[in-house]
Amino acid sequence: MLSEETITAILIVALISFATWMTINTILEHRREMAKIKRGADTAPQLAQDNIELRETVGIMQDRLAVLEQITIDPALRTAKEIEELR
Numbered sequence: 881m882l883s884e885e886t887i888t889a890i891l892i893v894a895l896i897s898f899a900t901w902m903t904i905n906t907i908l909e910h911r912r913e914m915a916k917i918k919r920g921a922d923t924a925p926q927l928a929q930d931n932i933e934l935r936e937t938v939g940i941m942q943d944r945l946a947v948l949e950q951i952t953i954d955p956a957l958r959t960a961k962e963i964e965e966l967r
Contacts, residue, residue, distance in 0.1 A: 882890075
């Protein structure tokens with residue numbers, strides 16, 4: 881039967897091996913992602929899609945701003961017109 885020290889040593893070696901494997905895997909994944917970015921792979925289509933979405937959002941915001949400006953300005957113009965008509 882294995883002694884307690886042997887089991888502890890095996891567990892420590894297994895834990896260190898697992899941690900090393902995870903670290904190496906993380907580093908390699910990061911390097912793969914950086915290589916993709918440097919090559920420009922998948923970046924251009926995503927940027928184009930982001931650009932389209934941002935343009936649509938800006939268009940919607942401009943429409944909303946125009947409505948808010950109209951709401952803000954309209955009552956003053958209407959009130960001024962009604963005052964002039966009363967004179």
